[in-house]
Amino acid sequence: MTSTTPPEIAARAESLIPKFQLTRLLNQDQAGRRISLLGTIDSQPAILLAERAAFATDNDHLTTFSTSLSSIKNLGANDIYSWFLAHSKSTSDQPPDLKLNLIYPCTDSHIKKYSAQGxxxxxxxxxxxxxxxxxxxxxxxxxxxxxxxxxxxxxxxxxxxxxxxxxxxxxxxxxxxxxxxxxxxxxxxxxxxxxxxxxxxxxxxxxxxxxxxxxxxxxxxxxxxxxxxxxxxxxxxxxxxxxxxxxxxxxxxxxxxxxxxxxxxxxxxxxxxxxxxxxxxxxxxxxxxxxxxxxxxxxxxxxxxxxxxxxxxxxxxxxxxx
Known part of the structure; x- marks a missing residue:
């Protein structure tokens, strides 16, 4: 099922991902296939959730994560929530291998929800x-x-x-x-x-x-x-x-x-x-x-x-x- 989100809304949503600046890793789960990242976009707090086969979670990889994505396609946007498909490599001749959810601007409650905790x-x-x-x-x-x-x-x-x-x-x-x-x-x-x-x-x-x-x-x-x-x-x-x-x-x-x-x-x-x-x-x-x-x-x-x-x-x- 393909979203028909108005082009101007999709374009705005897609422009947000490369602007994401990492603050810290909140959590990783599902055997390392899903990560929750806290960061900022234009100085406002944001949470980026991503899924794929496996993630490297050392800081060098996480710092460049959002800027390493290509062919970002917005699936929808509603209030502070947006969701996307993207490629984790520069080539785009294969189906997207990443599903992204963006919460921007996020609240303290969102940060607590997606953080690792007992x-x-x-x-x-x-x-x-x-x-x-x-x-x-x-x-x-x-x-x-x-x-x-x-x-x-x-x-x-x-x-x-x-x-x-x-x-x-x-x-x-x-x-x-x-x-x-x-x-x-x-x-x-x-x-x-x-x-x-x-x-x-x-x-x-x-x-x-x-x-x-x-x-x-x-x-x-x-x-x-x-x-x-x-x-x-x-x-x-x-x-x-x-x-x-x-x-x-x-x-x-x-x-x-x-x-x-x-x-x-x-x-x-x-x-x-x-x-x-x-x-x-x-x-x-x-x-x-x-x-x-x-x-x-x-x-x-x-x-x-x-x-x-x-x-x-x-x-x-x-x-x-x-």
């Missing part, structure tokens, strides 16, 4: 959720971090990439995730975004939403196999992140062959079918839901939730969200 397992009870996590989510939503999501929902960006859409109070849309190169089927990664803004995460799902969730599941699967006829429904898996990266409800649709890295691991990903089953069997009326159960997941030690909520709770200190 992990902690936490259990979020209904009481912890109501007292601390829900107010934390409210703060994040008020900081404008969902602008890129609202750009898509309101039709300002990425409309050429929308695969399927239903409008209305229970509307939703399907489009490629920015981490997919949009052509390699075994690594397919799509995103289902809901239009409604009252469901921030899996915690907001209730028994009354079961019919709607099942409808979305069927439509997302149908639209995916229709666009990619080489796929069958049982080659796809649907999951939800908790904690999610951003607090607007969304569903990940991926090929079962996609390497199950940390984003699909236990402690991060919840299978959509398992959530539906849990909602169907939970005790209570239509208003009973995922806010009434305890959820166990992992957090990075540099994350705000660990530093502001769970570490103080562990040490018996007062939680300060401000």
């Amino acid at each position: 992990l902690r397992v936490v259990t979020e009870t209904p009481e912890i959720y109501a007292s601390y996590i829900r107010p934390f989510m409210q703060q994040k939503r008020e900081q404008g971090r969902l602008n890129w999501v609202f750009n898509i929902i309101e039709g300002r960006t990425e409309q050429e990439d929308v695969i399927y859409r239903e409008h209305g109070d229970e509307g939703f849309l399907l489009l490629p995730d920015l981490n997919w190169d949009r052509k390699t089927i075994p690594s397919l990664h799509l995103l289902g975004l809901v239009e409604r803004r009252d469901i921030w995460s899996v915690r907001d799902l209730k028994k009354t939403h079961i019919t709607w969730i099942k409808h979305m599941r069927e439509k997302l699967l149908d639209a995916t196999v229709k666009l990619y006829p080489e796929l069958e429904r049982d080659q796809l898996k649907l999951y939800i992140h908790y904690q999610p990266t951003y607090y607007h409800f969304h569903i990940h649709i991926v090929h079962v062959a996609l390497e199950a890295g940390s984003t699909q691991a236990t402690g991060k990903a919840l299978g959509l079918d398992n959530i539906i089953s849990q909602l169907e069997t939970i005790q209570g009326g239509d208003d009973a839901g995922m806010a009434d159960v305890s959820l166990t997941y992992h957090l990075g030690e540099a994350s705000e939730l660990w530093e502001k909520v769970y570490l103080p709770l562990k040490e018996g200190r007062k939680v300060e969200l401000t």
Whole structure:
């Protein structure tokens, strides 16, 4: 699937990569095939994420990394996020061997997210959720971090990439995730975004939403196999992140062959079918839901939730969200 981003936007996005100046390596993962670099573009902070077969991570190679790229092609741009295909060598007679994501300008939260850090397992009870996590989510939503999501929902960006859409109070849309190169089927990664803004995460799902969730599941699967006829429904898996990266409800649709890295691991990903089953069997009326159960997941030690909520709770200190 090829993006039809307006040429002037694509040209601007593509001009940013050679201007990237390395500050430091944040992380490397997936057996050394993915690196996260912190740097600057025109004196503003930026994060550059890149994937390939293997990366040399000595400082000499990293310093010249962004200027060594050729044939940079923008796939899309939305708010502070841009994504590209590129060649790591000067020759361009072969298919691009790099997938790049650029976050510019980036925030301290982005830097923490992509930095190497220790992990902690936490259990979020209904009481912890109501007292601390829900107010934390409210703060994040008020900081404008969902602008890129609202750009898509309101039709300002990425409309050429929308695969399927239903409008209305229970509307939703399907489009490629920015981490997919949009052509390699075994690594397919799509995103289902809901239009409604009252469901921030899996915690907001209730028994009354079961019919709607099942409808979305069927439509997302149908639209995916229709666009990619080489796929069958049982080659796809649907999951939800908790904690999610951003607090607007969304569903990940991926090929079962996609390497199950940390984003699909236990402690991060919840299978959509398992959530539906849990909602169907939970005790209570239509208003009973995922806010009434305890959820166990992992957090990075540099994350705000660990530093502001769970570490103080562990040490018996007062939680300060401000």
